[in-house]
Amino acid sequence: MRYALTVQYIGKNYSGSQIQFKNGKPIEEPTVQRELEKALSTLIFGNTENINRQLKTVFSGRTDKGVNSKGQVVHFDTDEMIVASKFLYHLNEILPSDISVSSVKQVEDRFHAQKSAKKRFYRFEFINRQCKNAYDGDLMRVKYPTDIERMQKSLNYLLGEHDFSSFKSSGTLNPSKICFIEKAEVKKQGDKVIIDIIGNRFLYNMVRTIVGTLLEIEGHNLAPEHMKNVLEAKDRKKAGMTVSPYGLTLMEVTY
Secondary structure: OEEEEEEEEOHHHOOOOOOOEEOOEEOOOOOHHHHHHHHHHHHHHOOOOOHHHOOOEEEOOOOOOOOEEEEEEEEEEOOOOOOHHHHHHHHHHHOOOOEEEEEEEEEOOOOOOOOOOOEEEEEEEEEEOOOOOHHHOOOOEEOOOOOHHHHHHHHHOOOEEEEOHHHOOOOOOOOOOEEEEEEEEEEEEOOEEEEEEEEOOOOOOHHHHHHHHHHHHHHOOOOOHHHHHHHHHOOHHHOOOOOOOOOEEEEEEEO
């Protein structure tokens, strides 16, 4: 039987969401996947010592160190029948305090957390004020003023299907550079700026580089059309910096 989980986590204590491999061997770094698989194996099998009795999970996609999730989707297979309410309670008791599971449901065997996904919704938040505040947490602080209307005009150039090579970091393993962006909106709540982007897929560090380019436009008072020029250049050197992962959250995956 195949089950799907909705997983939330605070990413700053983990080297990304998924286990990474080098020369065919897993890198021994803390990841959300490692903690989740350990907790699932403990709950279902009663131990994690026997590697042949450890559950394997598949994530909807990888998030980097420092990136949070409110809606990561993960699937796994087991012969055990799961009672959702009891399972959720015990699983969350086992997991570390910065990882939680909000839902579990049985899905069809053909369901695949990554390959079946249709849309992914990311949100980036930053503080826009000169002085720090003790409650800003890990959010990036931008000291110069930003214009929401100008920022929205810049983001509008990203809508639709494009080659996003300019916003792709060199670590991208997938050679495909074409993404479809359905929504790119910015709003302000007090001193906090919120940028929502929904697309069918995202390249490595794509959202963080889009935000970096947006801030370059604002910081240097460039025309919003600069975003269009960067997009059409298909050259990473034309885009802005890749901003801090703190403030980036995977909000939802749609199937």
